Amino acid sequence: MPKKSGRDGGARRAKSRSGELRTVGHNVARAEGVEKVTGAARYIDDLVFDDMLYGATLRSTVPAGRIVAVEKDPQFDWTGFVFVDHRDITAPGRNAVAMITEDQPFLAVDRVRHQAEPIWLVAHADRARLAAGLARITVRYEKEKAQLDFETATEVLKEIAIKRGDLDAAFARADVVVEGTYRTGAQEQLYIETNGVIAQPGAGDHADGITVHGSMQCPYYVVRALRVLLGLPEAKVRVVQTTTGGGFGGKEEYPSVLAGHAALLARKAGKPVKMVYERHEDLIATTKRHPSIITHRTAMKKDGTILGIDIDLRLDGGAYVTLSPVVLSRAAIHATGPYRADAVRIRGRVMMTHTPPNGAFRGFGAPQSQFAAEVHMDRIAAELGIEPIALRRKNLFNTGDVTATGQKLHDSVAAHEVLDRALARHAIATKAAAKARGKTAAKGAVKGAVKGATKNGAAANGAPLRGTGLALFFHGSGFTGGGEVKLASKAGIALTKDGVQLLVGSTEIGQGTRTMHAQIVAESLGIPYDMIDTADPDTARVPDSGPTVASRTCMVVGRILQRAAEKLRAQLGDYDDGKSFKKRARKLLEARGTVEVIEEYERPGDIVWNDTTYEGDAYGAYAWGANIADIEIDPISYQARCTHFTAVIDIGKAIHPILAEGQIEGGTLQGIGWALYEDVVMRDGKMHNASLTNYIIPTTLDTPPITVEIVEHPYKNGPFGAKGVGECPIDGPAAAIVNAIRAATGKRLDAVPATPERIMKALV
Amino acid sequence: MIAAADLTVQRPRTLKQALQLLRDASAENQPLTPMAGGTDLFVTLNMGQRPSARYLDLWAIEKLRGVEATGKRGLVFGALATYTDCIESKAVHKRLPILVDAARQVGGVQIQNRGTLAGNIENGSPAADGVPVLMAADATVVLRSIDGERRVPLAAYYHGYRKTERRADELIVAVEVEVPDGTQRFDKVGTRAAQAISKVVMAAVGHRLAFGSVAPTVVRARALEAYVEAGGRDVAEAQRLALEDARPIDDVRSTAEYRRRVVANLVAAWLGGLDKPPRTR
Structure with a gap:
């Protein structure tokens, strides 16, 4: 039975989750934390x-x-x-x-x-x-x-096609065909x-x-x-x-x-x-998230079964290719959302425009394509007259189902579980909020004369419009297809007289790489966390561990380090604690001078991918997510505000629960920003609002309470069962929010950012 | 990056010195730009623009600080009175509480500690949050030169986009308000919940109504005020009249269409609360 944690479940977690693990799963001190909070860290x-x-x-x-x-x-x-x-x-x-x-x-x-x-x-x-x-x-x-508009552009920088099953037959059998077109804007990191x-x-x-x-x-x-x-x-x-x-x-x-x-x-x-x-x-x-326009045509049975999915997906690549082909690839592979269909056709293109090249951004195409998929699911539900949750349950991936690329999902499939947990957590949060509102309402009755009039006039002009929206999503960890094999990443461990030093090219960029890698190695070697040091990320010293991207640093590089630790442990022979480890380490160092174990990525035997036909196991494992957004819209300013957000993500194993929850909160908020605030205004091919004053990201006051729950369906090839966490959380929020806006207003937006200007146009 | 090397900054200790420096500079046709908290100026300089190469830094002139209560409903803001001063002043809370609301929504705490009402007025941004409140409260700008003082209603202070009544040898030394009777209301529609520049601001004191971010300057809604003063309460007519003075444009932050709608919504909300008894604190 997978274990769970909530952000408020620290005490419970310490008892129930750690099991026999001494470092992994514990909230150890951040490796580089002291130097950052004391200001000693030196930036460029x-x-x-x-x-x-x-x-x-x-x-x-x-x-x-x-x-x-x-x-x-x-x-x-x-x-x-x-x-x-x-x-x-x-x-x-x-x-x-x-x-x-x-x-x-x-x-x-x-x-x-x-x-x-x-x-x-x-x-x-x-x-x-x-x-x-x-x-x-x-x-x-x-x-x-x-050529500044990618929707009318004709030059294609990259095109891919994914095909599965007999699409024509699926559409011929369909009771209903549901079609929709969805757009997402650029986003600055x-x-x-x-x-x-x-x-x-x-x-x-x-x-x-x-x-x-x-x-x-x-x-x-x-x-x-x-x-x-x-x-x-x-x-x-x-x-x-x-x-x-x-x-x-x-x-x-x-x-x-x-x-x-x-x-x-x-x-x-x-x-x-x-x-x-x-x-x-x-x-x-510099690069931004690729704007997208995505059209879905879905062949449906009346009972809500998806028969066939036909998707046309275009991204704005900008003037040069950069990483667009692989962004497109990830976008296309995730374009169905976490749903099965026997017949799928996905056509993806990156269009050339005379604008600065777009590039990598957390999620890497998957947020765009799953935004379209999840807003479309709500449209299908509306057209079929089926509850959105029931429609999703009917089609969600189960273990044994097959994805668009023909990947059979063997294990670690948590699509249903994250949905169940999100609904449960949302129900609790809603109850708590209602209780709290009851209290404030009572207080407000007394203080109403004081505050009421100045609060944007909403109170005077009728209550805000409220709605709740759902989004389900998944995210493949690591490089797509044969990417990891090509990377052939290396990472290793050097013995020192005080413990070990990690030799790894993965970078700490705020997400906790150093801490999490040290935990994996400490646990694998059976020595205390503070005996692990990490070499500076200097290519003269550390091997090429592949790029720090694609939610791969824990699952892929962490696994290489784990294997290196296991090898080193075998070389050292028996020891029971840090002290005896040191003794053996010093002896070995005396004998050999230096002791380093460098390991290389090994493809798990059951992963097969064909890069020509785009068929096979696109990713070793997927993280699974469910989001529920509660929003309200001010009837005067048309500003949609998120009032509560529920994010439940299955990441296999939380190596460091607080850091993992931080990744989920941060990714969620960045998704909320993309959904409601962040608008790259282009004029004559140049960003016109290029300042922190005018490119609006959410502040703390725009941030809703976020209920985070981590689900742990272990992945057998990840270190201690871990999958990726960095990107998955940003795949869902935009769709959940746009679905909530529809629930609140009855109007379709089908595009982000859902700025007040856009919401106004939909409403009036 | 701020190229500070070729900027001239004078730092007088007394008001008299300041006025003399302004006069001398103006006589030599090399005017000094008065500077208070610098919160607008530094952003401009940091963006590589240089509105002026010569500045008169007023920050050391103690006499210009603070907020004073006068009579039963008067408030006098020194030229260096900051947003924090407004937030912390009991008299402002009591007499012009919407100024506290506005001050709390200007930037963050650091900006509130340095930014001044007078600087906000003189900088002339149509998106200023404090100015509509002062304008709706019939504030008076006190200008002084070495020769003497004159008082100009804030509502008549602007001649156009960032053009003000002040002569090159004059300084705003104070802003005076005799707060009129009536319900007060302040609405800021910004780009987010904090640290936001306004897309529309509305401030009302009784029948007096001022808007920000909808015209080249902060404006009074004179046509609407006259209609309401005469007893008019029709919402559609009120909205139409508001848009005679509020003539927004499309810009980097929003659209004219959006701003017109929001103005209309705000007017409807204001009208709905107008004849209710004034709030008390």
């Missing part, structure tokens, strides 16, 4: 190198055009400036950001394809001088026609620390190498990008992740671009160069 902008210059980027101010000339003001004093343009990239280096394809240049050559595209790089020792100089360089363009790096000529003994320190998720992606840009062997490129203030996918691919820029300037200047974006630059230049 805290670092100053001797003789360092500052770098800045000259960017395009048109969405499409030919560069006619770049001109420096001859009246300006250019002493001390360093300039780089595309001609400074020389063979064997290539002017291409190495990602899935090499279509994106580090610096524009003769054409620009989007606003804010880098054209020149400039450096100077004085930041103010640098800003003044940058303003004195002008670019003349011959403007070209720009809004990490608190903006993108920043420092590049320094030389790497170790190699004077002609390059070292980059910076805020990032994937140091080895940056290594690869620098190797291609500079034509250097791996030994001459060193990348060090500095303390990173958030990523959310926004520091998956973009730091490769920025590191390349700083490296070019540093090599030309022969000095270290720091480049840290101001918020405005970070907002206009």
Whole structure:
């Protein structure tokens, strides 16, 4: 029987959940917590190198055009400036950001394809001088026609198709066909620390190498990008992740671009160069969540059985490919939602537009496609006259069911259980809220004359509209299909005289990587948590553990570390506690000098994937989620506000329950932001509201009470049963909220963000 | 990044010094921009814009601080009276409680500690939250130069978008309010629950009504006020009249259509509560 925890169940958890585990499942102190809360942690902008210059980027101010000339003001004093343009990239280096394809240049050559595209790089020792100089360089363009709207765009950057069963037959048999079109907007990751790096000529003994320190998720992606840009062997490129203030996918691919820029300037200047974006630059230049338009056609039996699902899904890729093909892939694989159908057709396309490239963002396409799926489920329920919950129960995945890609779900399927738990927790919360409201109402009767009139007038003008909405979802952990095999990630453990040091390329970006990995290793070695140290994420020291993305850092990398720990344990022989471990470790170190165990990813034998036909086991395991949103709409301002949120997620095993709950709360809130507030306003292909004042994320006061419950259906190939947790929580909130708005108003929105302006249009 | 190296900042200790500096600078045709908490200015500078290269930092002039109660319904706000001063003032709570509501919704605590009513007025943003309250309360702006003082009704203080009555050699030294009778009401419709710039603000004191974020300046709804004053209570007519003065536009935060609807909704709500007995605290 899987165990559960609630956010308020700390005491209960300690008794019931830990079992024989001594570290895993316990809320140990965060590995890097003290340095962060005391302010000792050093972020990239805290670092100053001797003789360092500052770098800045000259960017395009048109969405499409030919560069006619770049001109420096001859009246300006250019002493001390360093300039780089595309001609400074020389063979064997290539002017291409190495990602899935090499279509994106580090610096524009003769054409620009989007606003804010880098054209020149400039450096100077004085930041103010640098800003003044940058303003004195002008670019003349011959403007070209720009395609800014992906819905009318025709150029396809990537297309995939998933097919299963006989769709025509399914539609021929259907009692009812339900169709709907759904749209989602772009979203900014809004990490608190903006993108920043420092590049320094030389790497170790190699004077002609390059070292980059910076805020990032994937140091080895940056290594690869620098190797291609500079034509250097791996030994001459060193990348060090500095303390990173958030990523959310926004520091998956973009730091490769920025590191390349700083490296070019540093090599030309022969000095270290720091480049840290101001918020405005970070907002206009870096990647966002792909906007989407998704059409569902569903063949239904009258009794609510889904016969066939036909989905057309388009994403706005922006001007270059970046990671769009894999975002599309994840979007498509999750597009049915957690429901079975014998016949499925999913057509997915990424469209090219003359806008800054969109890229990785927590959820990676799955939030978009499952938004459509879950809002569509409510539409089907309405058209068939079936209760939304009953409709879902009828079609939800069970163990043994088969997904769109033909994956048979062998184990760890919790679709029904998360729904049951969410309904139960929501009922409790609703009861409690009603009780509390009863009390406030009584108080309000006394205080009403004081407060009533100033509260947006809602009280004077009738009560707010209230509604409740549901969303069910799932999220595959790890890279899609054969991705993990290709990555061949490595991670390991070195013995030290005081314990062990983890050698892992996964990055701590606020989510708890270091803590969770240390717990897994401590538990596996049977030694105390505080005997585990983690090596700095420096590619000169740690192996390539694959990128810190895709909800893979616990399930995939954690499992590699667990295997390394098991091997090390075997080498050490018998010991019973930390003290005897140390004795044996010191003996072994004396004998061998160094003791390191590095393990590589091993494909679980039962996972099969065909990348050509898009068939097979898309993911080793799925996390399962259920959300219930309670909302109210102010009749004066049309602002929808979430009043309570229930999030129940099955993650296999919570290695660190508080951190896992934090991931669920954070992902939920980021989903609420996407659903109600976050609107990237584009004008002429450029983000128009590029400031924290005008790009609205929810504050604490906009955050509802969130009831979190973790369900633990263990996955046999995950460490201690763990699956991914980082992304799943953001897949559901938008649909739950839009479904709640429909329940409150009777109007369909079918799009996020559900801003007051949009809700008004639906209502009047 | 703020390029502070080439900014001139004068920091007088007394009001007299300040007025002399303003006069001298104005005579040399190199006017100084008065600066109080700097909460608007620093955002502008940080965005790389530089509205002026020369500033007169008033923060050290103790005499300009604080809120004073006068007579039975009067309030005098010094030029350096902050939102926090308003929130903490018993007299403001008692006489103009909607100013406390407004002050609490301006930025966060840090902004409330530095931001001033006078700065809010002089900065001239149509989205200012404090200004509609003061305008609905018939506030008077006290301007002083080295030659003397003059008083200008706040409702007549703006000549256009961010254009004010103040001459280059003058300083706002105080804002005076003789709070009129009647029900008070304040509504801020912002982009979120806190730390938000307003999409529509409405402030009412009795029959006096002012709107923010719906015109190039904060405006009084004169046509509607006259109608209500004369006993008019028809909701549709009131809404129509409000939109004679409230003429919103589309901008980065919202649409004209949305703002018109919200103005109409607010007017309906206000009208509904107008003839009920005034609230007490």
